[in-house]
Amino acid sequence: MATKFKGYVGKVLKIDLTKKEVTEYPFSDEERELFLGGKIMAAKIVYDHIKNMDGKLDPFSPENIIAITSGPLNACGAPCSSRFNTSTISPLTGYYTSSNCGGNFGMGMKRAGYDAIVIVGKADEHTYLVIKPDMKVEFKNADALWGKKTGESQELIPEKGDKFVIGPAGENLVRYACVVSNERAAGRGGVGAVFGSKNLKGLVVEGHVAPQIYDKAKYDKNNVKWTKRLTTHPTTGKQLPNFGTAALVAPMQAKHLLSTNNYRSGQFDKFDDISGETLTESYLKYNSNCTSCPIRCARMVDVEGKVVKGPEVETLGLFGPNILNNNMQAILDWNNLMDEYGMDTISCGNTLSFAMELNEKGMWDNGLQFGKIDNIAETIESIALRQGIGNELAEGSKRLSDKFGGKEFAMNVKGMELAAYEPRGAVGQGLGYAIANRGGCHINGGYLVVLEGLGLSVNPYTTHGKGVLAAMFQDLMEAISAGGNCLFTSYAFFPYFLMGNPNGLMTKIVNKVMTELGLAIKAILRFAPVLAIHMPFGMLPHTKAIQYATGMKMNFGKFLRIGERGYNLERLIDVKLGVTTADDTLPARLTTELQIATNPKSKVPLDKLKKKYYKARFWSKDGKPTKKLIKRLKLDF
Amino acid sequence: MVNVKFFGIARLKFKEKEIQIEAGTVKELCQAIADRYSVPFKDVKQFLIYVNGVNIVDLKTFRTPLKDGDNLMFLSPSSGG
Numbered sequence: 001m002a003t004k005f006k007g008y009v010g011k012v013l014k015i016d017l018t019k020k021e022v023t024e025y026p027f028s029d030e031e032r033e034l035f036l037g038g039k040i041m042a043a044k045i046v047y048d049h050i051k052n053m054d055g056k057l058d059p060f061s062p063e064n065i066i067a068i069t070s071g072p073l074n075a076c077g078a079p080c081s082s083r084f085n086t087s088t089i090s091p092l093t094g095y096y097t098s099s100n101c102g103g104n105f106g107m108g109m110k111r112a113g114y115d116a117i118v119i120v121g122k123a124d125e126h127t128y129l130v131i132k133p134d135m136k137v138e139f140k141n142a143d144a145l146w147g148k149k150t151g152e153s154q155e156l157i158p159e160k161g162d163k164f165v166i167g168p169a170g171e172n173l174v175r176y177a178c179v180v181s182n183e184r185a186a187g188r189g190g191v192g193a194v195f196g197s198k199n200l201k202g203l204v205v206e207g208h209v210a211p212q213i214y215d216k217a218k219y220d221k222n223n224v225k226w227t228k229r230l231t232t233h234p235t236t237g238k239q240l241p242n243f244g245t246a247a248l249v250a251p252m253q254a255k256h257l258l259s260t261n262n263y264r265s266g267q268f269d270k271f272d273d274i275s276g277e278t279l280t281e282s283y284l285k286y287n288s289n290c291t292s293c294p295i296r297c298a299r300m301v302d303v304e305g306k307v308v309k310g311p312e313v314e315t316l317g318l319f320g321p322n323i324l325n326n327n328m329q330a331i332l333d334w335n336n337l338m339d340e341y342g343m344d345t346i347s348c349g350n351t352l353s354f355a356m357e358l359n360e361k362g363m364w365d366n367g368l369q370f371g372k373i374d375n376i377a378e379t380i381e382s383i384a385l386r387q388g389i390g391n392e393l394a395e396g397s398k399r400l401s402d403k404f405g406g407k408e409f410a411m412n413v414k415g416m417e418l419a420a421y422e423p424r425g426a427v428g429q430g431l432g433y434a435i436a437n438r439g440g441c442h443i444n445g446g447y448l449v450v451l452e453g454l455g456l457s458v459n460p461y462t463t464h465g466k467g468v469l470a471a472m473f474q475d476l477m478e479a480i481s482a483g484g485n486c487l488f489t490s491y492a493f494f495p496y497f498l499m500g501n502p503n504g505l506m507t508k509i510v511n512k513v514m515t516e517l518g519l520a521i522k523a524i525l526r527f528a529p530v531l532a533i534h535m536p537f538g539m540l541p542h543t544k545a546i547q548y549a550t551g552m553k554m555n556f557g558k559f560l561r562i563g564e565r566g567y568n569l570e571r572l573i574d575v576k577l578g579v580t581t582a583d584d585t586l587p588a589r590l591t592t593e594l595q596i597a598t599n600p601k602s603k604v605p606l607d608k609l610k611k612k613y614y615k616a617r618f619w620s621k622d623g624k625p626t627k628k629l630i631k632r633l634k635l636d637f
Numbered sequence: 638m639v640n641v642k643f644f645g646i647a648r649l650k651f652k653e654k655e656i657q658i659e660a661g662t663v664k665e666l667c668q669a670i671a672d673r674y675s676v677p678f679k680d681v682k683q684f685l686i687y688v689n690g691v692n693i694v695d696l697k698t699f700r701t702p703l704k705d706g707d708n709l710m711f712l713s714p715s716s717g718g
Contacts, residue, residue: 245717250644254687455714491716499714501683
């Protein structure tokens, strides 16, 4: 189905593994305008797939669907635009999950002539797919690749194109297995296990289709300005290139946000041993980037004589303070091991800390102990291969708590493990974890911790304004992701004077008033299309870039509405699969126990926050998008 | 003497991890750091400053008094998940 819009390449490929059948999936230009691309386009595809099903869908059944989607800016040369999306029904949560990846596969998919690839069914043998232009798909036997790690698998596949593969964890249905392209992972939600359940080792895309640009002169000019803003902004121009996301460790420590001892504390006395500064000064070989990214946040480090991608802040937190470990080299080794076996470091680390506490409390004798690190590598391997205790750990913390107890300290939401931010030090972040569509995700929840202490200093304990702020940032990040950009481009949204002068008068005013802007932000969300403008000062260059690349009329209001549409559509998928307000919750430790004994506010007042959030979303009291809202968002199909 | 640790962009700017320095208030401290590294005062006060674990915006900002043995952190606003 051809498209009138530039930027896109026009076709969506559908592959039925059971029937070995290849067809074109219809995706219209009207849908492109409504759903843009990436995770929102995928949500439309997944919703259409499940809408006539009754109740739950077994994520490991052939009926589950995988939607690998690009955004209009992928392969078009905009800064930080290599990010592509993979969505499915998660084997961790049973609900919708979308996992973003910075490897080259997404760009390669467009060069092969496809905006998206949809996969259903189950192959009758271990298979990898070679995908070329003009609907040419080869089903290749993957017996020789089965059991191989992600790096070796990509090397062994003889075709030259861009690859997207699982490792042993995905093959063995580890519920938090990932899919890897280059050294980058679609990490969260167990997408890799769904690949494994379909006997699908991976995909290769080959081709030389070049997306066209609608107004190249304006597009290039916008990209130059955008790149300049990213490379001069304090966050994307200094912090991230120099220290990566690991730079957050020290601010998290200062703000009681560093999950420690399975979220019993927000501070770790040896935090500096695993900080971004230590990583850079003592372990970094060089920094690196995804294709087209000027930020270069990736940490390249030495593991057993080989230079590999280093850990992000989440991995440092969860394999450092959260298991009472201050050995940086060990974390580098484990991070590489998990990448190679193909599993999510967040869910893995969090599940391990839960198992340690179960052992500590005498609820499961498993040999894992806080501060004991000599058995971690072998445990990671046992998870990937589902051997011994690894077979239990591969199920994730929710299912472990079903079996051994300890739900109040099993740090997951809807079955997905929390990231390394201890939310009792930033209650808006706690709200985000609880209500995020894909489970305990720091990003999908609105990432308010950036406002509540890491970037700005908005009161971290108040409930005021947090509902609408979460909704607005969720919508913005949805749309940015759908366009094909890295979410790190959103950090340049904050003006220099805020991020570069935290004690300045303007920053103080913003910190004070932001929580009082509830009604104003709610009005913006309600009447977003009225804001037919591009944001000033290069705060959000995405809207111009999409307009100039595609020829699609785009502005801030429309962009925000697309994000809102995407978030609500994901919620509708979850509702269809049985999610209720009872699932929008947190482990009791975070809502009933004080993080700091002398601070009565240091727990998450979740009931109050949830009510505010549902109102901000225009949802019913039971957490469902109303018919009126569904109609307003044009989701009544 | 107070103990000061630099993180993030502060670490890049001052090229030191930790120093001990004499100061009676946060403002005096910023001035002492500016003098020590020959940088403008305004460049020093543009960090998140924590005194014994508390952000100076929750104390008396630059008028916050310091005493011997206080532990300070200079941090840069950060983001990235």
